[in-house]
Amino acid sequence: MWNHDAKSCCGPLIILFVLSACLLFSCNRNEGPAIGGTAPDFTLSDIRGNTVSLSEHRGKVVLVEFWATWCAPCRESIPLVNNIFERYRDRGLVVLGISIDKGANTRSEVDAFIKARHITYPVLLAEHSVEQAYGVRGVPMGYLINKDGVVVTKHVGVMPGFAGNLSAEIGKLL
Numbered sequence: 185m186w187n188h189d190a191k192s193c194c195g196p197l198i199i200l201f202v203l204s205a206c207l208l209f210s211c212n213r214n215e216g217p218a219i220g221g222t223a224p225d226f227t228l229s230d231i232r233g234n235t236v237s238l239s240e241h242r243g244k245v246v247l248v249e250f251w252a253t254w255c256a257p258c259r260e261s262i263p264l265v266n267n268i269f270e271r272y273r274d275r276g277l278v279v280l281g282i283s284i285d286k287g288a289n290t291r292s293e294v295d296a297f298i299k300a301r302h303i304t305y306p307v308l309l310a311e312h313s314v315e316q317a318y319g320v321r322g323v324p325m326g327y328l329i330n331k332d333g334v335v336v337t338k339h340v341g342v343m344p345g346f347a348g349n350l351s352a353e354i355g356k357l358l
Contacts, residue, residue, distance in 0.1 A: 216319025228308035279305035
């Protein structure tokens, strides 16, 4: 009789446990700042140890671009972002690249990557709290932020037309 009762109650308990776990994990997922929401401020170090804050660029259009040296799509998007930066930097565009690379040699590896690809915008080293605040789950991933600190667009990956669409959005905001 004990086994019969245990079998009849275990199925519903297992289902309840699985549903509770799914609810718990989905509630803790941060999708990052919403379009129309305020971009979370951060202060991060660049590869030379200088600190840069998002808030110090208030009043400018800012593209926050998360990437990694090991990411193949990032290698495709970085030259596009760099070209956009070069095109609009004199009009006030700020690009803050944020490397999510981790490890003992991160600074030197990221520095070598920047030099090899002739990246001209500032590159910062991510911290877990910033990745979490921006909901970074994959790279490349970026947020376009207007002069008031409001998120205007978010992109994940590199799709056809990426550079043209991003350039058009930036042009509207400047």
